[in-house]
Amino acid sequence: MTYDVDELRTHFPSLRSGVAHFDGPGGTQTPREVGEAIATVLTAPLSNRGTLAVSEANADAAVAAFRSACSDLLGVPAHGIVHGRSATQLTYDLSRAIAKDWRPGEEVVVSRLDHDANVRPWVQAAERAGLTLRWIDFDPATGELDEDSVGAALTPRTRLVALTAASNLIGTRPPVRAIADAAHAVGAQVWVDGVHYAAHGFVDVPALGADFFVCSPYKFLGPHCGVLAAAPDLLESLHPDKLLPSTEAVPERFELGTLPYEQLAGVAAAVDFLAGIADQNAPTRRERLRQAWAATEAHEVRLRERIQDGLRGLGDAVLVHSLAADRTPTLLLSLPGRRTADAARFLAARDVLAPAGSFYAYEPFRRLALDDDGGLRLGLAPYSTDDDVDRVLGGLRAFLS
Structure with missing residues (x-):
């Protein structure tokens, strides 16, 4: 093309x-199309989600379109897509839910290559739970991840590895899949910051080996918010703090409060805009x-x-x-x-x-x-x-x- x-x-x-x-x-x-999608949803009949009136149906349709678009963008099932105010907020919220099962003496691995949003939440969660913190380093002369430090950081006590898929500062794309495979071999989960990565290439979360993947649509032509992608059964295993009457359904249990339906419409429009760059004869979005x-x-x-x-x-x-x-x-x-x-x-x-x-x-x-x-x-x-x-x-x- x-x-x-x-x-x-x-x-x-x-x-x-x-x-x-x-x-x-x-x-x-x-792009104009994103702004128009936001305005259309915001100014059309709009209520909380439901089926009794067109305003409720419009809200429900915006949520469904958002999950479907992000599913196509990231390669995970639609009910494995969680909306958040930002990738930072999602990481903090999920870190607290994930850390509920951590025990003193276990370990968390973070990277010197990462944005602080994929470092500090895990450092603080580890400190609260009494876990040991280990670091993956990179060579400042080359920008390459230090593979020896990966092997040294992983042990049978490792519970989670947090790693960027692309550095927002210097652009380095580390070998995420190889590190994820090594982490899974010792029983650890892998949290991938894909904020910079998703802005510059096709994302396949399962192929990366990521258990959790976060990104930010405003880095790829969309509105300001965050998206978390994970396997639905993995999300089912986590129990965040939430209001008593709020739903236990996944992924809604992680989305606290009423969703910004107009923002969700903007994300779906951004994904559609990106897909529109391609040959429209391709069979799927x-x-x-x-x-x-x-x-x-x-x-x-x-x-x-x-x-x-x-x-x-x-x-x-x-x-x-x-x-x-x-x-x-x-x-x-x-x-x-x-x-x-x-x-x-x-x-x-x-x-x-x-x-x-x-x-x-x-x-x-x-x-x-x-x-x-x-x-x-x-x-x-x-x-x-x-x-x-x-x-x-x-x-x-x-x-x-």
Whole structure:
């Protein structure tokens, strides 16, 4: 299939601003269809879920469409899909439910590569339950996960391994399936942070070996919320704290309070928009998503390689920390002798948005020994163009000169 980025961009009203967006890892721009879906559900007859009136049926339909869309996106049954306010909130909520069965002397494994949302909830849960914490490390010189530290971290006492499928800071995609297999071999569960991963490629949760997988639709053209995917029978084994009259049914037992039906409609619309990038003759939405992500990933990787070529021309004035063999189209830069925050402000004045900071990736930020100013992050998205690349490279050259 042909990837027509110019046609794709016509669906994004925000891109008329003229800003070249490299802030996708923090949240993408939103297509018109997503906003229209949100408005349609919110302004149509709408009540709590039920079957007595059209307003109740509309709410129920929004929930069903959300679960079906995320099922196709992630490769799990629809009743294994849980909505949450954010991936962070879902991780905190589920960590408390999962930790109810933990006992002192057992162990939890976390990674130095991860966003703090997949570190701190598990660190705190382990501390409360009296578990030992073990760490998986990565090599700051290459961005690759340290496989020796994986073997050293896993023992028969390991209860859970928390690992990112792609670093939001440097883009590294660790070998999740191999680590999941090793974790399962010692009887541990595997919690995968897929927030950055799901924004740049086709997701197959069972193939990853993840017991739990969280992602954030606002990283792939949708509204601000979180999604948890897991096998329904695994969710059945967990009993979160909840109100007495609220349902025990899965997945609703994890969704506290009334669902934001309009937000769910926006997520379903984002998935449909992504599927619409593909050949519409494909037999299923999941197959269309597979094709769409293949085309999108090829587009983003080509642009990433153009940026890398341009950065090499800047010599020692730029250090690139995104070096892993398998990585997303996200580049973290530092500028020796210069403040990346100053570079971000300089670029923003030229309508190029490339934020600087640590981006809540506290552990990898410290492991890379970056100063408090952080790094400059260039993240590509499906709507990124060659002109965007020219503008960010030109802006960096001007800043450094």
